Amino acid sequence: SQQYFENALRFQPESATVLTYYAAVLARTGNSSQALPYAERAVRANPESADAYTMLGYAQFASDHTKDAIVSWKRSLALRPDASVQRLLDKAQREQAAEAEFVQNESSHFVLHYEGKQSEALGTQILAALEADYDDLVRDLGSPPRDSIQVTLYTETAFFDVTHAPSWVGALNDGKLRIPISGLTSVSPELAHVLKHELAHSFVAKLSAGRCPPWLNEGIAQFLEPRSLAGDGRQLAHLFKTQQNLPFNVLEGSFMKLSGGTAYIAYAESLAAVTFVSDSYGLSDVQRILERISQGNSTEGALRATIHSDYGQFEMDLGRYLADKYGE
DSSP states (O other): OHHHHHHHHHHOTTOHHHHHHHHHHHHHTTOHHHHHHHHHHHHHHOTTOHHHHHHHHHHHHHTTOHHHHHHHHHHHHHHSOOHHHHHHHHHHHHHHHHHTTEEEEEOSSEEEEEESGGGHHHHHHHHHHHHHHHHHHHHHHOSOOSSOEEEEEEEEEEOOOGGGOHHHHTSOOOSOEEEEEETOSSOOHHHHHHHHHHHHHHHHHHHTTTOOOHHHHHHHHHHHTTOOSGGGHHHHHHHHHTTOSOOTTTTTSOGGGSOHHHHHHHHHHHHHHHHHHHHHHOHHHHHHHHHHHHTTOOHHHHHHHHHOOOHHHHHHHHHHHHHHHHTO
């Protein structure tokens, strides 16, 4: 689709619609700073387009120009009321209020906001950990998000395992990492896992053009933390053997709607699936699956093209793998 809009721009270089869509494609693939000039051109081409202002706000917000995004989204709403734009504006205003007192620090690939001086030493440790994780993820998954990744440390919010907390799971992955750190004074093993898990989501968003289904997204993030299947292997082997496992087409939907026990199984199955693909075919096939998804393939289509399985075959093979490994 990027190629399509690039061709269209050659014929209509000042079309607000084409410029807006091209900016949207760039933003969706993690290139917000590249999207910005196209969104600005769209607004100049048609100052009455609510869509152009919405897109400009999104590009500004994703590239850490929250104040500018608020102005753009207000302009968009003045031209045309829209509940989803109102939600984006509310979120930006909340973040601006929360971050008014934040201090900033940065490294090669990250821009860090944290509240007050008390977190400075921890912030430095977190940046060092993220830079090491970044290098690991480039090796394991391939090309990373191109823009600097925004990280916000919340010193007033108690640290907990964000990977299994619905309010965090459901957050829009806009490429920003939001990490609660109250009560921590150094990078504990738990925090190290969470940092790598959340950063993996940013990579997956970029590599899949924002189209990765929850099971594959959560499976990759857990696998690369790294989290082991050991504790859940026997139970999972039994679920697959008795055909009580959650089908993968169900796991393409949001985990937010699942009850606690079912959500736990959804995460465990997601981890099992990615562990199985990595063990049987290698992480390079995980990369290829993400690439296919980014090109518009369905997840099942991407599996067929890489490991030659539809979901039915995949579930049978995964069941066999679990039975061999955990003795069911």
